[in-house]
Amino acid sequence: MRKYATFALVLMLLAQCTTRQTPADLLIKGGTIYTMDAAHPQAEAVAVTGDKIVFAGSAQDAARYAGADTKVIDLQGKTMMPGFIEGHAHLMGIGYNELNLDLMNIKSFEEMIEKVKEAASKAKPGQWIVGRGWHQDKWTVKPDKVVKGFPVHTKLSEVSPNNPVFLWHASGHAAFANAKAMEIAGVSLVTKENIQGKNTEGGEIIRDEMGNPTGLFNEQAMTLVSSHIPQATVETDAQALDLAIKACLRNGITSFHDAGVSRENIDLYHQFKNEGKLSVRMYVMLTGWDRDLIYEWLRKGPEIDSAHILTIRSIKLNCDGALGSRGAWLLEPYTDRPGFSGMATLSMDTVLKTSREALKHGFQVCSHAIGDRANREILDRYETAFRENPSVKDHRFRIEHAQHIDPKDQPRFATLGVIPAMQAIHMSSDRPWAIERLGEKRIREGAYKWQTLLKSGARIVNGTDAPVEPVNPIPCFYAAVTRKTLKGEPEGGYEPEEKMTREQALRSYTLDAAYGAFEENIKGSIEPGKLADFTVFTQDLMTMPESAILKTEVAMTIIGGKVVFSR
């Protein structure tokens, strides 16, 4: 016995003398590294082999992983964090936004014309150029000629003679077309308002003093032209997806929770995966609008990807509308519309039925709920379904947005184990006017209750809801820790007691976002055995002054040990 013990000791000592490890493929060092690993919150270096982390710790210990073929990344003082996970957004929407001209920040009519000219030079003959977001009140230089306050199409038609152009106004209630587009639509000097049986009632073709159409179409009249814009095709879908993936990578997003995906787009994602083009890791929620799709998947069961590229195990339900349009379903009437409390957009029976089936078949349910009534009704249905299926211990059902929650319901998230997937950036954008809808008391007691939910034990999944907001996580991180608008207002932030700490904000974008997709064992922190997904920022988000956070940029994105974006 003693002899064997001595022998074992000798073996151990031998092993320690030869602690030189198999060389890693990649060694990252030279910056600040936040790991989200509670036991070792920071590291000096990280070693990667294949697509996984093999070491995180001191630079000295990391040296053991350096071999002749080990690639070394020197962070040059930048900050590396676990790969950022977008917890709720719409990938194809981002893509189509990229595909179309973004005219939101155009400062003059000339600038808009320049953008179209550039797009026309790249477009195939006859290809439509579609844009959105222009607003004449934002233009510091006004066009030479205006009719009824709007520009006329002459210059637009000059820069794009062969490509039809259609540019949606920011309001969505008007649009601007060039001559080619009007020719295709059959709109001319002699056209009467009613063309080819199409009713333009409730709309207007704006005309100059000679009766010529100026290119401006209002309300219903827009459809005269827009109906000729080709629907999304397989090609444009693929183009949009490609652009969306690129947008994610340059914004440091390594994983993406897609909040409601159609059958066609699931096919496209599979195709991209098979072709090795799905370079951001996808976690897909099936769109609840397509009941056939849901039942089909319930029958066949979830698709959990062992390569962690495309996982489908979740169902998205849309249970109310938005606060801006007073579509959010409230317990009490809107402060600025007495007698009206919004409404459900889906029967609560469907929520209950879907929840039951999902629990039985291994799916997660993610229900969109903005208003306090919607949140309560969904928690009720979830609770019933959980009670009926006690064998399912780890359901991780979510409520998407969870924006306004009655104080009575706030603790229920933690108690029931329901995950609030909240987009901090929405507070920045909406809080200034949300108070008109909800009034002082409801805002204070129930709106954007991040710290209350965290303290109660809930885990928050963060995100941007892109393309509603840009997919860039930095403004969202800023909103989470400051509760200010992106202009830095108000001083001290709205309801400052509900701010997240920087550690909590980082967690909501990494480890807890991974938890929201059952992936915390493989993602969300920098620990040996986990996927080598990292986001590198130009500045240290954890220590820099609050006022400088918005100036931070993504310096590098690494997925599965491969640099997929570098500034």
Ligand SMILES: [Zn+2]
């Ligand atoms: Zn959404």
